[in-house]
Amino acid sequence: MQLDVINGPRHPETLLELPDGQRGVLDRLELPAAEARRLMELGFLPGSVVVAARSAPGSGPRVFRVDGAEIALRRATAARLILRSPSAHPAESPA
């Protein structure tokens, strides 16, 4: 937290950190192959734009909008989906 103050506002690094209503570009999925595959089938492909749609009550799963669908993920999973840093790549459409 101290570093944030020094370096200015930090950009979200994972889907978990993405605030509700904001978008990010997915860079990679740091998950076991089978889980990553399932998420990719649902639209979480590297390079795709993901919007944090809403959070379930409490510390429950969060809903993300990706590829025209709304998908709920547990927070632990969302923390494994790494976002591109906004400076490196502008938002691009999937593949």
Add this chain to the structure above:
Amino acid sequence: MKACPDCNSPAPGRGGGGPPAPRAVAIVGPPNSGKSTLFNRLTGLRQKVANYPGVTVEQHVGRVRLAQGHEILLIDLPGLYSLTPRSEDEQVARDILTGEMQDGPRPEAVLLVLDSTHLARHLTLAAPILALGLPCLVVLNMADELLSRGGAVDAEALSRELGAPVALISAAQGEGLEAVRDFLRRWGTAPALTGLPVLYDVPRCRAWATRVGQRASYQAPRPSAWTRRLDAVFLHPRWGVVIFGLVVVAVFQAIFSWARPLTDAVQWAIGASGARIGALLPDSVLRSLVVEGVWSGVGSVLVFLPQILLLFAFLGILEDSGYLARAALIADRTMARVGLQGKSFIPLLSAHACAAPAILATRTIENRRDRIATILIAPLMTCTARLPVYTLVIAAFLPERPLLGPLVGTRAAAILGLYLLGFVAAFATARLLKSSILRSDPTPFVLEMPPYRRPTFRSLALRLLDRSKVFLRRAGTVILAVALVMWLLAHLPLAEGRQPPLEHSFLGQLGRLVEPVVRPLGFNWAIGVGLVSSLAAREAIVGTLGTIHASDPQARALGLQEALRKDLTPSGAVALLVFFALAMPCLTTVGVVARETRSWKWPLLQFAYLSALAYGGAFLANRLAGLLG
């Protein structure tokens, strides 16, 4: 990916003798694409639940009647995102499509149903399905929604791209079905396979789908404004939870109070018709068999049909409207505390109707250990078959008094307490299992939120009809058989050509055999016999007690409630309720669990565990209630 077109054997030839079996066509598609709606549209009432031997599958199979007496067998497969199976459901769908499923009808053609409002993503499934090498009609469903929200697609261009015919339809409205029927009447050859992507490479498949979509001038629709507005309420951090609670309470309220008039009506009808038949028949063994055996046995169970249907109607509305996925989302946090996940919530909720379909519903849980844990605790949810027992015992022993205002009385509170007992036991058991033999890494909870849709009367009516058939078949077979066996046991062996006193009948002898085991729980021999018969079906104990007391001239004068007060001490009544709350529901459940887990280990473990729990719980309850007086 194992499925390649070359490995598929040609469609098996039909045997020479007998009428030719109708050709089979499978309906495939991603979850929420409207497959089942299309299936119901095409088959109407000519459908049934079919079992593929040897495996866990229970599929909906229906007949479509086409012009000139042609008939097609339509198989509704579970939703798929790809042909790489992750859950039991998907495995089954894959095996049927690739012909690895033995003995079942092998589909000769495929209806690939895609949600046209999610076409780009859903097209990804087209690659592996077209690669099966079967004739295929690509059905773009929800075309009305696509257009009304400003989307567009060129069906002809898409057909050229895919090398397969394409039909734009709306299954819910019944629009465009002629094209589907045309295809079923006369399908062409398998699509020419050109330019399909490497199937196991998801990004490439997805890129291929995007390219195909672009060439077909696909224009994605605007997001559904209604779904966002409703989610703002149903998934609201505070109100979402409150609404969730209200929905659950409403479901239970429905079974307890709203079903009452219907239940009373059925009860009256059974009583009146039984008396009418009794008056028509001469006083003979036949009359005793029909009235005491069949009518009081089966009738006491039929009474519960309205409650069961109402519960299934509620579950159907919740599922068809899209709310159930939101409920799973809200429940996930609570389920995570005992080591399970939100997807376990749906089977556990439907287990309140009946454990057997709930156990089938666990197939969507991808993690096998989570799935088994859910199966093992599902019978602790209070199924509707237990309600007859609860209602009877509570009515006999607990006077109705207002407890919390006029709405909740002592009896409703007692039943709610029994539901709670089931919950607590289920969650404690889940915790125990998930921290010992079924420990696993936290499973990723991934669930697509379908858009909200208005449930149609048609699909709801079909569901209820389906359930009624299952229930009536059960009443007409298992319950009827138990009632007849009990009646016979109560009337044999003949003493000097006449019905023996009940104590000397086979039933009485069986009762004496069971009595030492159940005595510590505060039960007499009649209850013991009832418990044995309740293994066939939970509610059979009511029928059995009905038959026993109808066969006993002294008890016949009293009502069943009165008679029960002779069988049970008040503390024994508490023990009986606790026993029913915790015991394995019935042998059907044991069978379903064996089929679904593909082993006898789990159902036997479950049976032993729940029986020990029920016996121990009832023993304690009897002692405690005795102490409290």
